Amino acid sequence: MTTATFESGSQSGVKRFLGRTLPYVLLVLSISPIVLGYAWLIIATFSYRTEGLFPIDAAGNIGGWTLSNWSFLTDPAIWRVTLNSFVLAVGMVIGVGFVSSMAAYSLSRMNFAGRKGFLSLTLLLHAFPSVTLLIAIFFVLNFLSKIPAIGAWFGYNTLGGVALVMISLDLPLGIWLMKGFFDNLSWDMERAALIDGASRFRVWWEIIIPLIKPGLAALAIFNFLSGWSAFLIPFTFTVGSKVANLPVYMRQMISDTAPTNWNMIAAVGMFQLIPVLIFFIFTQEMLLSVYAGGSKGGT
Amino acid sequence: MKVELENLTKRWGNVVGADSMNLDVKDAEFVAFLGPSGCGKTTTLLMVAGIYKPTAGFIRFDGQVVNHVAPKDRNIGMVFQSYALYPHMNVFQNISYPLKLKKIPKDEMQKRAQRVADMMGIGHLMDRRPAQLSGGQQQRVALGRALVKEPQLLLFDEPLSNLDARLRLSMRSEIKRLQMGLGITSVYVTHDQVEAMTMADRVAVMKDGKLQAYSTPDELYDRPRTLFIAGFVGNPPMNFLEMEVVRENGDYHARREGFDVVIPSDRGEKAAGKGNVILGIRPEDITISDEGTPAEVFIVESLGRDDLINMHIGEASIHVLADPVLGLKMGQNVRLDFNTHKVQFFDPTTEKSLLWA
Numbered sequence: 220m221t222t223a224t225f226e227s228g229s230q231s232g233v234k235r236f237l238g239r240t241l242p243y244v245l246l247v248l249s250i251s252p253i254v255l256g257y258a259w260l261i262i263a264t265f266s267y268r269t270e271g272l273f274p275i276d277a278a279g280n281i282g283g284w285t286l287s288n289w290s291f292l293t294d295p296a297i298w299r300v301t302l303n304s305f306v307l308a309v310g311m312v313i314g315v316g317f318v319s320s321m322a323a324y325s326l327s328r329m330n331f332a333g334r335k336g337f338l339s340l341t342l343l344l345h346a347f348p349s350v351t352l353l354i355a356i357f358f359v360l361n362f363l364s365k366i367p368a369i370g371a372w373f374g375y376n377t378l379g380g381v382a383l384v385m386i387s388l389d390l391p392l393g394i395w396l397m398k399g400f401f402d403n404l405s406w407d408m409e410r411a412a413l414i415d416g417a418s419r420f421r422v423w424w425e426i427i428i429p430l431i432k433p434g435l436a437a438l439a440i441f442n443f444l445s446g447w448s449a450f451l452i453p454f455t456f457t458v459g460s461k462v463a464n465l466p467v468y469m470r471q472m473i474s475d476t477a478p479t480n481w482n483m484i485a486a487v488g489m490f491q492l493i494p495v496l497i498f499f500i501f502t503q504e505m506l507l508s509v510y511a512g513g514s515k516g517g518t
Numbered sequence: 519m520k521v522e523l524e525n526l527t528k529r530w531g532n533v534v535g536a537d538s539m540n541l542d543v544k545d546a547e548f549v550a551f552l553g554p555s556g557c558g559k560t561t562t563l564l565m566v567a568g569i570y571k572p573t574a575g576f577i578r579f580d581g582q583v584v585n586h587v588a589p590k591d592r593n594i595g596m597v598f599q600s601y602a603l604y605p606h607m608n609v610f611q612n613i614s615y616p617l618k619l620k621k622i623p624k625d626e627m628q629k630r631a632q633r634v635a636d637m638m639g640i641g642h643l644m645d646r647r648p649a650q651l652s653g654g655q656q657q658r659v660a661l662g663r664a665l666v667k668e669p670q671l672l673l674f675d676e677p678l679s680n681l682d683a684r685l686r687l688s689m690r691s692e693i694k695r696l697q698m699g700l701g702i703t704s705v706y707v708t709h710d711q712v713e714a715m716t717m718a719d720r721v722a723v724m725k726d727g728k729l730q731a732y733s734t735p736d737e738l739y740d741r742p743r744t745l746f747i748a749g750f751v752g753n754p755p756m757n758f759l760e761m762e763v764v765r766e767n768g769d770y771h772a773r774r775e776g777f778d779v780v781i782p783s784d785r786g787e788k789a790a791g792k793g794n795v796i797l798g799i800r801p802e803d804i805t806i807s808d809e810g811t812p813a814e815v816f817i818v819e820s821l822g823r824d825d826l827i828n829m830h831i832g833e834a835s836i837h838v839l840a841d842p843v844l845g846l847k848m849g850q851n852v853r854l855d856f857n858t859h860k861v862q863f864f865d866p867t868t869e870k871s872l873l874w875a
Contacts, residue, residue: 407602410569414673415663416590416619429606 264288264486288486296460297468297487304464304491307382307453308446312439314386319393320435324423326394327401328409338398345391353455356384360456378462381453388452389445393438400434401427440502447495465491519670519703520545521566525575528561535561537727538575546701548694550708550718554750558727559707560675566705567673568592579671590619592671595664595702599676601656603648609635609659610644616667630666637696638662654685661693665700672697674706678713690717711751715739723747740860745869748798748862754826756798757836760866763789772797772861776832777811781858788872789863795872798862801826801837806844807855815850829854 259272266274267283276283291297325331326338357375364374373379404427412422428435450466457463460471469487473479521543528535536558543549551559564570566577568589576583584592595616603612614631622630635641638658648656657677664672677693678686694717697704708714714721715735723730723738723746731738731747742748748756761774763786770786772779781789789795816835817828824839827846831854838854840846863872 405600405602407598407600408604410564410567410589411596411598411602411660411663412604412615413569413589414567414592414594414596415616416667417615418590421619426604 260485260489263482264489266482268482288480288483291483291487292490297490300460300463300465300468301490303378303462304447304466305494306378307385307449307464308443310378310382311385311389311442311446314382315389315393315442316435316438318386319390319397319438320428320431321423322390323394323397323401324427327398328406341391341394345395349388350451352388353451357456360384376457376459376462378457381449381456381462381464382446384452384456385446385449389442393442396438397431397434400431404430436502440498443498444495448491520578520580521671521703521705522578522581523562523566523575524578526562526565526572526577527574528558528565528570529573534558534727535570536565539724539729541722541729541732543703543705546703548697548704548706548717548719550706550714550721551724552708552711552714552721552750553724553730555709557724559709559722559724561727562724563673563675563705563707566671567594567596593667593669594671594673595667595669596673597657597660597664597675597677599679601648601660601680603656603659603663605648608645608647609640609651612648612659613662613666616663620667631662634662634666637665653681654689657681657689661696665696665702669702672702672704674704674708676708677706678708679710686713693717712753715751721751723750741871741874742798742862743871743874745796745798745864745871748864748871752800754801754837754839756800756862757804758864759797759799759831759834759836760794761797762794763792763863765790774832774834777834779811779856779858781861785858785861785863785873792865792872794866796864796866798864799836799856799860801839803857803860804836804838805855805857806838806840806846806852808853810853810855813852813854815846815848815852818846818848 255272259269262272262274263269265284265286265288267277267285267287268275270279270281273281274283275281326334360373360375360380363380364370364376366374371377373383408426408430409422412426413419417425448466449464450470453462453464454467454470457467460468463471465487469484469491472484472487523539523541526539527537539558539562541549551562553559561570565572568584568587572585577585579592604615607615610631613635614627617627617630632641632644635644638661640655640658640662643651643655643659648659651659657680660677674693678689681689690713706714706717715738718735720732720734721738722732725746731743733741738747738751742751742756745758749758759774759777761772761777763770763772763781765771765786770781770783770790772781772786772789789797811831813829813831813836815827816830819826819828820842821839823842825842825844825846827838827840829836829838829852846852864870865872
């Protein structure tokens with residue numbers, strides 16, 4: 220009797236141990252390719268060559284640490300390209316944030332002809348892969364180039380043109396996301412502000428926008444990241460390094476004729492990653508609250 | 519300020535929110551819009567506020583049509599059920615927001631906001647956020663914000679519904695006292711007939727977007743013009759019994775199975791010879807006595823001061839207020855005396871009163 224209970228107790232102990240550890244084992248196994256990939260990236264940036272995860276020198280022995288891969292930092296072009304990436308990312312944050320918060324407010328609150336049609340059309344556009352639009356957009360940018368004054372800033376092979384294209388491609392998502400936040404706000408607050416004497420625009424700016432800050436923050440983070448790492452649009456609509464951003468600069472390092480220094484490309488990739496990491500450290504709490512609960516702070 | 523509504527109508531497609539409302543609010547008068555939810559009282563209020571545009575009809579402030587005047591130019595203050603405070607602003611910023619929009623100089627703004635806050639008893643909470651206040655305090659902030667710009671018209675949209683019962687009682691008298699003291703014309707929307715009856719000078723009863731009656735609380739109570747008003751106003755509600763009124767030997771008798779009561783002739787003659795009519799009588803107008811109509815006690819509900827007793831007279835069931843000292847028990851047989859000077863008669867098809875045309 221006593222032995223039987225003892226045995227069943229130990230059996231359930233094993234079970235419990237397995238039940239606790241198995242999920243972790245599975246999780247570790249499934250993320251290990253990513254972790255190993257990043258490990259390689261960091262090691263590669265500081266070595267001449269790598270054999271698996273090990274840095275090796277010219278003779279093939281383990282060792283051979285070097286800082287030479289980071290020599291691109293002395294190239295003035297990299298700073299120009301980094302600035303371009305930054306301008307593009309910030310431009311997207313401002314452009315998409317501004318347009319979609321205004322558009323979403325009117326779509327959420329006002330009744331006008333074509334409202335429903337507009338909403339379903341934006342959703343449809345969002346479902347469109349942007350690659351299919353590349354050639355058409357090329358013609359649009361080319362046309363813009365010919366317009367005096369505007370063309371110099373927003374035409375083909377300009378940062379403004381790239382930003383314009385990326386902003387418009389991201390607007391459907393932004394509008395729908397913001398509309399969700401606006402829809403959750405009670406009408407009473409807005410009515411109260413209108414009666415208190417505010418104009419519609421002031422209501423939007425002083426009452427509504429402060430209440431959907433979490434939504435705006437989420438949108439800003441999405442857009443910063445998508446602008447920072449944008450490749451396809453900048454690659455397609457820019458030539459040369461003057462208006463290239465970081466991912467395009469990296470692509471330009473892969474030469475068709477000369478041997479490619481992959482370790483240096485890894486270093487540039489690492490360089491591109493650093494601001495994102497810093498950014499995440501500061502915003503992760505806000506991101507979590509946005510993902511977990513949608514809006515917070517509204518009554 | 520005087521407010522007049524003329525044939526005021528609001529429709530959304532086929533949905534009717536308010537159906538040709540006609541009423542006027544005198545200067546400094548306190549008017550309540552009373553009705554069940556969905557009756558159009560809030561719709562009407564929001565049209566007065568300028569938030570909704572009327573589909574048809576006119577709104578006049580002191581004789582001027584204001585249909586197309588923006589809310590901000592109507593000089594009104596409004597208090598919402600949800601308080602609608604701005605959560606990202608503190609109490610001072612909330613109260614002074616209407617003044618800020620009027621571009622009133624800072625020091626005067628400060629003075630006026632403080633004066634209103636002190637009047638509302640929240641002067642010491644100026645740097646709190648709405649989330650740090652209790653429901654009652656939030657309501658006071660909302661009231662302060664509505665009052666601070668010295669509006670000519672105050673609108674209330676069920677302002678006390680979210681408060682607990684005790685607080686509701688004290689806020690009720692406070693709002694009434696404030697309104698009388700300041701003499702601001704007020705429109706108060708509520709579904710609580712006690713609120714409407716106790717606070718308002720006149721009550722507009724609404725149902726399905728239509729104005730049912732517009733008169734003083736006493737008149738609504740004593741002379742209900744429709745069956746709906748009779749049933750809606752008064753707590754516990756009026757009893758309704760279907761019966762026939764006949765004239766016999768010069769007396770008017772209201773009769774049904776197990777029920778025969780003599781009605782005073784001024785009321786009886788209006789209901790006599792009309793076939794089946796509905797007799798209405800309030801629970802407090804029925805007393806338990808030694809003689810009268812026999813009835814059986816069915817359910818006893820203790821209300822504290824009174825017992826609310828459900829009685830059966832034959833097939834019919836009525837409510838009676840009785841003194842708890844009587845100690846009535848279920849199944850007990852008693853006799854009921856009806857105060858026949860207070861009975862009402864209604865036409866069962868039109869549901870209109872036969873007494874008060």
